[in-house]
Amino acid sequence: MKLFKAGMKNILRNRRRTSLNVISLALGIFMMVFGLSWGQGYHSYVYTAMRNFEAGDAQILNRNYLKEERRLPLDLAVSDTRRVVKSLTDTNIVKTASPRIDFSVKVSNRMESTRLLGRGVSQAEGEVTVIRNQITEGRFFTDTDRGVLLGEDLARRMKLNIGDTLYLTAIDRHGTENFMSLKLTGIFKFGFPPIDRQVIFVDIESARSLLDMRASSTRIVVRFTEGTSITEGLEILNEKLANTELTAYSWERFAQETVSAVQSDMGSFYVFILILYMMIIIGMYNSMSMTVRERTGEIGTMRAIGARRSDIIVLLLFESIAISCIAIIAGYLLAAPFMYYLTNIGIDISSSLPDSVPVPFGERFYADIEPLQFLLAFAIGIASGITGTLIPAVRASRLSITDSLGAKKHG
Amino acid sequence: MIFLKIALLNLRSHPRRTAVIITAIALAVGIMETVAGMVDGMRNNFFTNMLEESGHIQVIAAGKEDSLDPFSIEHTLDEYTDIIDTARSLPGVEDASPFLTFGALLITEEKNIFMAGNGISSASGFNKSLDESIVKGSLNGIEDGVLISRETARLMKLDYGDTVIILVEDSEGAPYYLSFPVRGIYQTKSSDFDNMNLFMSIEQAQELLYLPGRASTVKLKLTDKDLAQTAAEHLAQAYAGMPVVIKTWRQIHGNFMLLIDLFDLFIYIMNLFTVIVAAAVITNSVLMNMFDRAREFGTMRAVGLKKSGLFALITTEGLSLGFLGSLAGLALGIPVVLYFQEYGLDFGAISESFGMGSAFYFHLTAKYIILNFASGILIALAGAAYAAWVIIRKSVIDTLSWR
Incomplete structure (x- = not known):
């Protein structure tokens, strides 16, 4: 306790030096907390959104499908979907499995037309994604419904209301162009342009009829039961599918752009933080070296009246820990208003991004604060202080008593 | 010239402290140079790839x-x-x-x-x-x-x-x-x-x-x-x-321009943090260096060196440190930029969404080399000027009896 008190007094003895150390470390702490909560926002919001919007936890596809995904191959399908879905839901790891058919479709309101990604879905789609919650008008399909769901902007642009008829043209799995008219039963809004403006949902029975897919689908989207990890779930599913033409893939395979965006951003952030902390440690090292030199005589006196070498090290470490603590508090205070804004008000990133950017920031992007981020920043702040101090402290403890007491001047 | 000689001698007589300050400046300049190379590369990729495809002006049917x-x-x-x-x-x-x-x-x-x-x-x-x-x-x-x-x-x-x-x-x-x-x-x-x-x-x-x-x-x-x-x-x-619509590249790529401006802002903020941390570390180091030699300065003042002379001596040291640190920073940053200019930095699938391929290439420009070099010198000079200001305010007696 005495050593701690002495350490605290010492940091007040040279306020200017302490202030400069505190400024640099506080900025480091601010950057750390801010960056980690931003990154966590990416993970928790963007990743979750990607899974909730379309990817689910895992997807089961024909093992050759992804090699030819670009042409949306209907010939590389999951045949006898009902049986596969049943065998999946019979396991205790799959909560819901929903069949899907992705296809290229030309959609017309008789005045004008455009080509979209058609997505044949069943009622179970509402269990594997959040589409049911994104319906702003009309309703989501039940298994007996026939119709289509269209994005809000697209519906407005095509001047379509619930109950209006849309005309769909698509090439079926035999290469023949088929035509079908369906009623608009629902309008949705995800706040994610690649879905809102480029996807039309069709009830799966109509899609099968349009594409002559009979009982097939192009993929099955899976949600695992609570407590089942993606890795564990995939392992079990792939074991089960071993002798079939099907393979289970993690959701990440279908959100590569999002995953790469998050990884690139976080990678750059970690490199930046690493260099920033190197500078902070250098500053701390320099500062504590100076402290040791200034107080050589004082250290000699302490050693002469009985202080052990370890006491000297502890004293100097206490000083750096105290500086670090002040800096950490300052860093937290500096970060507080930014964190409040980012978590409660958020930033509208989507409107600044081109529609083609496949990262679901939603209408507003929010950072995600967790106590662990503050604890980590705290630990790294203290560790930086200790790292910068350790060498000068050990050097101070090794000074001989006579040399220290004989030191008349600095240097 | 005499100040420069004394300053260089002083730097040599405190090699550890000189090395610490130079390292801090070098890291700051190195970061700024790398970040500048990345941002300029992004702009360059944008203008090369996207404008190559879209042109600078489009005349479109109304x-x-x-x-x-x-x-x-x-x-x-x-x-x-x-x-x-x-x-x-x-x-x-x-x-x-x-x-x-x-x-x-x-x-x-x-x-x-x-x-x-x-x-x-x-x-x-x-x-x-x-x-x-x-x-x-x-x-x-x-x-x-x-x-x-x-x-x-x-x-x-x-x-x-x-x-x-x-x-x-x-x-x-x-x-x-x-x-x-x-x-x-x-x-x-x-x-x-x-x-x-x-x-x-x-x-x-x-x-x-x-x-x-x-x-x-x-x-x-x-x-x-x-x-x-x-x-x-x-x-x-x-x-x-x-019945035609005429659009410039700014109108065609409005969203991308906004994104690049946002990215620029983000980079400026990152650079600002780097500069503040580096400035704090450098100022602290220079200050300690000066206080360490306070009695030496007191003696110089006592034998006739004016305050302005002392100020010039200390800032010349800062200038020399800034010069050497900035050179070292460029020696760190330029190879990084050149490497990624040649081989590109793989940003994965997201980069393709911006029409820039899976990797994007940094770009080394003389403008940023000069700017970052000057920034490093200015940071050191500012730190030294502050230290000099603190020292010259002390009386000769105070500095002579400095402990």
């Missing part, structure tokens, strides 16, 4: 942009050769070429795929990067055949010389198709681009779509992108009242 279908051929330019002649007569216009884009279904015996068809002129100055990316055949092949990407060729099991059917909805709204030989296979750095685009001559596209003498867009390439506004105004005057 109504086309409002179409629900981005591949609509309902709105096309009638007298596009006249527009090209007018454009070419404007100062700074390097090239003006017609383009006819359309939605097409590429069909082989077993498979079909929806693609963006591009009717282009083989003499166009916009074909440079496409020409360079051809791995089989040649660009001239578009005169009697089509160019498809290597990925499309793989997917559709096609090779050079094979025949494909291209099915479109013509200008009358009727389905129509023609057979074309594959006369070229290309591969660019962007798989998104490769997946989507096929090319043929504009004359073949006009025949296929039943749109003789028409184009959807005329793109202009300028010698300097800053001439775009003036050239666009000239064109707008020349075609006032005609």
Whole structure:
């Protein structure tokens, strides 16, 4: 306790030096907390959104499908979907499995037309994604419904209301162009342009009829039961599918752009933080070296009246820990208003991004604060202080008593 | 000169502290140089790739942009050769070429795929990067055949010389198709681009779509992108009242420009933090260095050195440290920038969404080297000036009795 008190007094003895150390470390702490909560926002919001919007936890596809995904191959399908879905839901790891058919479709309101990604879905789609919650008008399909769901902007642009008829043209799995008219039963809004403006949902029975897919689908989207990890779930599913033409893939395979965006951003952030902390440690090292030199005589006196070498090290470490603590508090205070804004008000990133950017920031992007981020920043702040101090402290403890007491001047 | 000599001697007599300060400056300058190289590379990639494709100005048929279908051929330019002649007569216009884009279904015996068809002129100055990316055949092949990407060729099991059917909805709204030989296979750095685009001559596209003498867009390439506004105004005057829309690259890529501005802001903030931390570390180090030698300064003052002389001595030391640290920082940062300028930094699939391929390349510019070098010197100079200000305020007696 005495050593701690002495350490605290010492940091007040040279306020200017302490202030400069505190400024640099506080900025480091601010950057750390801010960056980690931003990154966590990416993970928790963007990743979750990607899974909730379309990817689910895992997807089961024909093992050759992804090699030819670009042409949306209907010939590389999951045949006898009902049986596969049943065998999946019979396991205790799959909560819901929903069949899907992705296809290229030309959609017309008789005045004008455009080509979209058609997505044949069943009622179970509402269990594997959040589409049911994104319906702003009309309703989501039940298994007996026939119709289509269209994005809000697209519906407005095509001047379509619930109950209006849309005309769909698509090439079926035999290469023949088929035509079908369906009623608009629902309008949705995800706040994610690649879905809102480029996807039309069709009830799966109509899609099968349009594409002559009979009982097939192009993929099955899976949600695992609570407590089942993606890795564990995939392992079990792939074991089960071993002798079939099907393979289970993690959701990440279908959100590569999002995953790469998050990884690139976080990678750059970690490199930046690493260099920033190197500078902070250098500053701390320099500062504590100076402290040791200034107080050589004082250290000699302490050693002469009985202080052990370890006491000297502890004293100097206490000083750096105290500086670090002040800096950490300052860093937290500096970060507080930014964190409040980012978590409660958020930033509208989507409107600044081109529609083609496949990262679901939603209408507003929010950072995600967790106590662990503050604890980590705290630990790294203290560790930086200790790292910068350790060498000068050990050097101070090794000074001989006579040399220290004989030191008349600095240097 | 004498101050510089003393300053250099002092730096040599405190090698550890000199090394610490130089390291801090070097790290700060190194970060700033790397970040500047990255941001400038991003801009450079943007201007090279995106403007290469979009041109600096586009003359578009009125109504086309409002179409629900981005591949609509309902709105096309009638007298596009006249527009090209007018454009070419404007100062700074390097090239003006017609383009006819359309939605097409590429069909082989077993498979079909929806693609963006591009009717282009083989003499166009916009074909440079496409020409360079051809791995089989040649660009001239578009005169009697089509160019498809290597990925499309793989997917559709096609090779050079094979025949494909291209099915479109013509200008009358009727389905129509023609057979074309594959006369070229290309591969660019962007798989998104490769997946989507096929090319043929504009004359073949006009025949296929039943749109003789028409184009959807005329793109202009300028010698300097800053001439775009003036050239666009000239064109707008020349075609006032005609059913055309004239857009500069800023209007075409509005969202990307906004994104780049946002990114710039983010980078400035990062640099600001780096500078503040570096400045705090450097000021602290310089201050300690000066306090360490306070009695030495006191003696110099006692034997007649003026305050201004002392100030000059200390700031000269700061200047020397800044100079050496900045040089070291550039020695750290420039190789990093050069490495990524040569090999690119793989940002994965997200980078492709911005039309920049999977990797984007840094760019080394003299402007940023000079700016970062000057910043490093200024940070050190500011730290030294503050230290000097603290020291010269002390009286000779105070400095002589400094402990």
